Amino acid sequence: MSLFHIKPKIYYGSDSLDILKTLEMKKVFIVTDKTMVKLGVINNITDILKERNVEIEVYSDVNPDPKDEEIIKGMLDFVSFDPDCVIALGGGSPIDACKGILYFVKKIKRAMNETEKLTFIAVPTTSGTGSEVTTYSVVTSGNKKIPLSDVEMLPDIAILNPVFTETLPPAVIGDTGMDVLTHAIEAYVSANPNLFSRTLAIGAIRTVFSDLVKNYENPSLEKERTNMQIASCMAGVAFSTSSLGINHSVAHSVGALFHKPHGRLNAVLMPKIIAFNAKNPAARKAYCEIARALDFIPKTEQEGVEILIKGIEMRNAKMGIxxxxxxxxxxxxEYFKQIDKIINDIENDMCTEYNPRKFSYAEIKELLEEVY
Ligand SMILES: NC(=O)c1ccc[n+]([C@@H]2O[C@H](COP(=O)([O-])OP(=O)(O)OC[C@H]3O[C@@H](n4cnc5c(N)ncnc54)[C@H](O)[C@@H]3O)[C@@H](O)[C@H]2O)c1
Ligand SMILES: [Fe+2]
Structure with a gap:
C-alpha cells in the first residue's frame, strides 16, 4: 500500500514566527543546543512566549550528533516539567534529540495507558537535514549512529524563518547545504521512488545548484537563505517517502567513528558514490535525468552522470570541501583497521535497503578504499 504523508504545517518566510502568537500553549519545553542560547537565537522564540506569559523550560544539553544519554537526560526534564507544547530549535542535532525524547516518552506513556497530547513544533536553524518534516531521528549510541523512523516523531508544525539561519558560519552553510543535495539526489535515484518524491527532489536539487554557493559566499542574502530552507524541507519530504542510499550509510558509519560533520562527509563521498551507483543502469538513467533537469544536454546517460559529478565537485571546491x-x-x-566494522554498519543501516545498486563485500571495500 503506497502512502504519501503531508505533515507538518509549514509556516515560512520572515513573518512566520507570528504563528507562535496565536497557538494555544501554557507550558513550553524547548530542546536546543548551547550555541542557540549563546548567540541569542533562542530569544526570537522566548521573547514572544514571555510576552504571552507562557511558562518556559529550556533543555540545551544537546551536542552535534546527539547521544542516547542526552536523550535520556532530556526525557527526565521533559517528564518533570510536563509541557503542553515542545519546540525543537536548532540544526538536525537538537531536532533529532527532541524527536528521540518524544519517541521514548510516548512509548513509556502508552505502556502505562496514558496518552501524550501536545503540540510539537520544529524550528530548523540549518538548511540541511530536513528533520523538521521527516519521520527520522539519528541517535548515536557508543560508536554507532542509529537512524530511527516513526510517524510519531513527525512535528505538527515547522517554522522556516530566515532569521534562524542568519548566524550560520559559511562552513556550516556549505556542509549542511550539501546534505540537502545528498538527500535530494539519493531520494531521486532510490530503488523506491515515486512521482511526489522525485518532483520535490528535483526542485531541491535545482535550488541547491543555483543558490547554495551564493548563500555560502554572502550569508546576508535573504532570498537565497529562504530558498535553501525550502530546498532542505523539500528534500526532507522527498527522502521521507523514497528513502536514502549508501551515501548516508557510509556517512553514518564513518561519522560515528571519527566525529566529522554529517553534511561534509556526505559532500566528500558524493562524487565517488554516484560513480559507483551509476554502474546500475536504472541509477545511471536517473542521474542523467537529474543532469537534464539542471538544463544540461548530455549526449549519453554516462555523460549525464559525469556532468552531475563535475557540478558537485565544482561546488565542493568553491566551498572549501x-x-x-x-x-x-x-x-x-584507524580507518583501515575499522573497515570491517564500517562495512557491517553499512549493511545494517536502514538507508542501504533502497540504494539503487546492490554490492558485494569486495565491491564496497574497494569503494571505501577509493573514498579514503
Ligand atoms: N532526521 C533526519 O532526517 C536527518 C537527516 C540527515 C542528518 N541528520 C542528523 O542531523 C545531525 C546534523 O545536523 P546539522 O547538519 O543540521 O548540524 P547540527 O545540528 O549538528 O549543527 C552543527 C553546528 O552548527 C551550529 N549551528 C546550528 N545552527 C546555527 C546557527 N543558526 N547559527 C550558528 N551556528 C549554528 C550548531 O550549534 C553546531 O555546532 C547529524 O546527527 C545527522 O546524522 C538527521
Ligand atoms: Fe543527511
Whole structure:
C-alpha cells in the first residue's frame, strides 16, 4: 500500500514566527543546543512566549550528533516539567534529540495507558537535514549512529524563518547545504521512488545548484537563505517517502567513528558514490535525468552522470570541501583497521535497503578504499 504523508504545517518566510502568537500553549519545553542560547537565537522564540506569559523550560544539553544519554537526560526534564507544547530549535542535532525524547516518552506513556497530547513544533536553524518534516531521528549510541523512523516523531508544525539561519558560519552553510543535495539526489535515484518524491527532489536539487554557493559566499542574502530552507524541507519530504542510499550509510558509519560533520562527509563521498551507483543502469538513467533537469544536454546517460559529478565537485571546491576522507584528518591506520566494522554498519543501516545498486563485500571495500 503506497502512502504519501503531508505533515507538518509549514509556516515560512520572515513573518512566520507570528504563528507562535496565536497557538494555544501554557507550558513550553524547548530542546536546543548551547550555541542557540549563546548567540541569542533562542530569544526570537522566548521573547514572544514571555510576552504571552507562557511558562518556559529550556533543555540545551544537546551536542552535534546527539547521544542516547542526552536523550535520556532530556526525557527526565521533559517528564518533570510536563509541557503542553515542545519546540525543537536548532540544526538536525537538537531536532533529532527532541524527536528521540518524544519517541521514548510516548512509548513509556502508552505502556502505562496514558496518552501524550501536545503540540510539537520544529524550528530548523540549518538548511540541511530536513528533520523538521521527516519521520527520522539519528541517535548515536557508543560508536554507532542509529537512524530511527516513526510517524510519531513527525512535528505538527515547522517554522522556516530566515532569521534562524542568519548566524550560520559559511562552513556550516556549505556542509549542511550539501546534505540537502545528498538527500535530494539519493531520494531521486532510490530503488523506491515515486512521482511526489522525485518532483520535490528535483526542485531541491535545482535550488541547491543555483543558490547554495551564493548563500555560502554572502550569508546576508535573504532570498537565497529562504530558498535553501525550502530546498532542505523539500528534500526532507522527498527522502521521507523514497528513502536514502549508501551515501548516508557510509556517512553514518564513518561519522560515528571519527566525529566529522554529517553534511561534509556526505559532500566528500558524493562524487565517488554516484560513480559507483551509476554502474546500475536504472541509477545511471536517473542521474542523467537529474543532469537534464539542471538544463544540461548530455549526449549519453554516462555523460549525464559525469556532468552531475563535475557540478558537485565544482561546488565542493568553491566551498572549501575536500575531495577525500583523508583530507578531513581521519587517520589512515584507524580507518583501515575499522573497515570491517564500517562495512557491517553499512549493511545494517536502514538507508542501504533502497540504494539503487546492490554490492558485494569486495565491491564496497574497494569503494571505501577509493573514498579514503
Ligand atoms: N532526521 C533526519 O532526517 C536527518 C537527516 C540527515 C542528518 N541528520 C542528523 O542531523 C545531525 C546534523 O545536523 P546539522 O547538519 O543540521 O548540524 P547540527 O545540528 O549538528 O549543527 C552543527 C553546528 O552548527 C551550529 N549551528 C546550528 N545552527 C546555527 C546557527 N543558526 N547559527 C550558528 N551556528 C549554528 C550548531 O550549534 C553546531 O555546532 C547529524 O546527527 C545527522 O546524522 C538527521
Ligand atoms: Fe543527511
Amino acid at each position: 575536500p575531495k577525500r576522507l583523508r583530507d578531513l584528518g581521519i587517520p589512515k591506520d
